[in-house]
Amino acid sequence: MTIRTPDAVVASLTADTSPYLSCDECFERVDQYVDALLLDPQHADPAMHAHLRGCAACREEAEALLELVAADAVR
Known part of the structure; x- marks a missing residue:
């Protein structure tokens, strides 16, 4: 889990999520x-x-999957 500053939290909550x-x-x-x-x-x-800019849960899921798949590709 990533700890984010209050400014980062506010930025993600107010980010434009369109489309x-x-x-x-x-x-x-x-x-x-x-x-x-x-x-x-x-x-x-x-x-x-x-x-992913506005949703921490989905961003963490995508980042974890990206790390896992990238590490597996190196093997």
């Missing part, structure tokens, strides 16, 4: 998103980027 993506939709797409990021670190998915 809108729900947590359920994010969860359904996170595997494809991580795979795409591994192939192209500059991968553009505006809805995922917006959602």
